[in-house]
Amino acid sequence: MSTPEDRKLLMGDRWWEKLPRKVYSTLERVPCSQDWFEVYKVKEGIYAIYEPGQYEEALCTLLLGGEEAALIDTGCGIANIRACVEEITDLPVMVVNTHAHNDHIADNHRFSSIAMLDHSWSVRAQRGLPNSEMIHLVEPGMVWKPLPKGFDPKKYVTPPFKATRWFSDGDVIDLGTRTLEVMHTPGHSPDSCCFLDREDRLLFTGDMFYTGGIYTYLEGGDIPTFIESYEYMLSHYEDYDRLMPSHNEPWVEKELLRDVHRAVVEISEGRGKYREGVDRGVPIKRFDYGRFNIVTRADQHRPK
């Protein structure tokens, strides 16, 4: 287990004091009957569902198509995201996961249509996660808003679920008037995906990009693979204008992708300033670049 002192390098002190993030005042807020979520309409038919009360600041995106809606990720599973979605649309909803980390799949079990990357990590994720792998999300210092009524930390798990569609790199998920093109982009985790919406000129980046600490140190993550995936994401640079990540800010200028690429190349060459720390027993380095930082395993970027 990491101690609060260990996690300070990742989280900083009193992280919630930087909230609300500025971008939210520029977006149209949509009512939601659950206090846990904040819902924003970012453009016609596209809604960001935000969990600002918990450190991960998870963001799930709902896209309304002509025949079907897609919900990109289901968040931390602390409140009921399905009820939230049903206040926005009557369309049938398909969950589309960016990857199988606990803060992206925890409410999958509430849905009957779930699409995931055809990968051993997604297959394994269907078993759900026990309390021991969820509880750190609601430990002291991780949550500042009141937890929803009826939420019991002792019973907090990711219940099992069943994926109903398996996609691969290059597949197109057709929602009627909108499509999502799958890009398999490992580096944060082996199963990480981005989705390209050519109609709206958006790239959904999951955990491959967001403003904040970008992690390459978790199991199955590594810098060389991360760089390759960034080159893939940048090869489509002319196909999108904005980024929609799974944490922190839902509507980000695409230029930051080039900055992250430059940063990780610098890190891979043994350059870049860092601070050292430990997260759950793993020695890590944090490289700061203003609106984002890159967190690597302490031993993974030694120059050759």
Ligand SMILES: [Zn+2]
């Ligand atoms: Zn993740």
